[in-house]
Amino acid sequence: MKTEALINQIRKKQSFLCVGLDTDLEKLPSHLLKEEDPIFEFNKAIIEATQEFCVAYKPNIAFYEAYGIKGWKSLEKTIDYLNTHYPEQFTIADAKRGDIGNTSTRYAKAFFEELNFDSITIAPYMGKDSVEPFLAFKDKHTIILALTSNVGAFDFQTKKVDGQELYKMVLSTSKTYENPQNLMYVVGATKAEYLKDIRKIIPESFLLVPGVGAQGGDLQDVCKFGITENIGLLVNSSRGIIYASSDEHYASSAKEQAKKIQLEMKIELDKLK
Ligand SMILES: O=c1ccn([C@@H]2O[C@H](COP(=O)(O)O)[C@@H](O)[C@H]2O)c(=O)[nH]1
Numbered sequence: 001m002k003t004e005a006l007i008n009q010i011r012k013k014q015s016f017l018c019v020g021l022d023t024d025l026e027k028l029p030s031h032l033l034k035e036e037d038p039i040f041e042f043n044k045a046i047i048e049a050t051q052e053f054c055v056a057y058k059p060n061i062a063f064y065e066a067y068g069i070k071g072w073k074s075l076e077k078t079i080d081y082l083n084t085h086y087p088e089q090f091t092i093a094d095a096k097r098g099d100i101g102n103t104s105t106r107y108a109k110a111f112f113e114e115l116n117f118d119s120i121t122i123a124p125y126m127g128k129d130s131v132e133p134f135l136a137f138k139d140k141h142t143i144i145l146a147l148t149s150n151v152g153a154f155d156f157q158t159k160k161v162d163g164q165e166l167y168k169m170v171l172s173t174s175k176t177y178e179n180p181q182n183l184m185y186v187v188g189a190t191k192a193e194y195l196k197d198i199r200k201i202i203p204e205s206f207l208l209v210p211g212v213g214a215q216g217g218d219l220q221d222v223c224k225f226g227i228t229e230n231i232g233l234l235v236n237s238s239r240g241i242i243y244a245s246s247d248e249h250y251a252s253s254a255k256e257q258a259k260k261i262q263l264e265m266k267i268e269l270d271k272l273k
Helices: 003-013 030-036 038-053 068-085 101-114 128-135 166-174 191-202 217-226 248-272
Strands: 017-021 057-058 090-097 119-122 142-149 184-188 207-209 235-236
Touching: 003 248, 017 038, 017 090, 017 248, 030 038, 030 207, 038 068, 038 184, 038 248, 057 068, 057 235, 068 090, 090 101, 101 128, 119 128, 119 235, 128 142, 142 166, 142 191, 166 184, 166 191, 184 191, 191 217, 217 235, 217 248, 235 248
Parallel strands: 017 057, 017 235, 057 090, 090 119, 119 142, 142 184, 184 207, 207 235
Antiparallel strands: none
8 A cells, every 4th residue: 555545544534543453362252252263253343343433454463373373364364354345444464573684575475465464563673684675565564663662662772872772773774775665663652752853863754653542652642743744643552442342342342442542533633734
């Protein structure tokens, strides 16, 4: 998907919400466990309930890999369902990959060609030759971990290297890679105050912002420093939406929660007018 198409969807739906499909069998309503593929049935119901309020879906690959071949099948069915029924939705494989170039190319083929995701999250630690194989794919997006939402982000990402915080070096160095137009970045909602500095380095880039809801990040704080003329934000909530209730009303509860966040986003978008 082209970035322009994503921006158009955001304007049309007045939403920059990404729904995280972190689907955990242990948290599913018990009646779904009788289904042949409970994970897919759950995802399908969540997608149907939330799609009018969001512009992106982000399955975290760990939740599928955890169930082996069955989990991969559920993931494949989910991405196929999205691409068939809601091709306007931006899809993110939250896989946090990255390896020597030869191997990164295989990861890129797996997620961009075989599964046909629009984007993938990448750990930048192995540098240029580990990231560029992903960037080589036209109209696919490589979302680099810049400043993550967890406490462990302070172990390395905010430490100074040659007088500069590592996450800032990741932002500025990645801009020199081949095909930088295909880059996006992960910045945790729990680190909203850092967005002011981040926007000085990457004023236009799209940011995937996880950490609102269950992790306590604040949407208004994220928008205060992170929003741009072209919005430039995809704010993710996973558990806060998909497990809004654990009974048979899980889909309508997810819908209410997604709608609530979309209305908050509309208020932020109105401020840009
Ligand atoms: O810095 C990061 C990078 C990725 N994530 C992922 O986003 C979701 C957040 O889930 P919630 O339930 O909304 O907390 C999850 O898949 C994480 O692995 C992140 O949280 N922070």
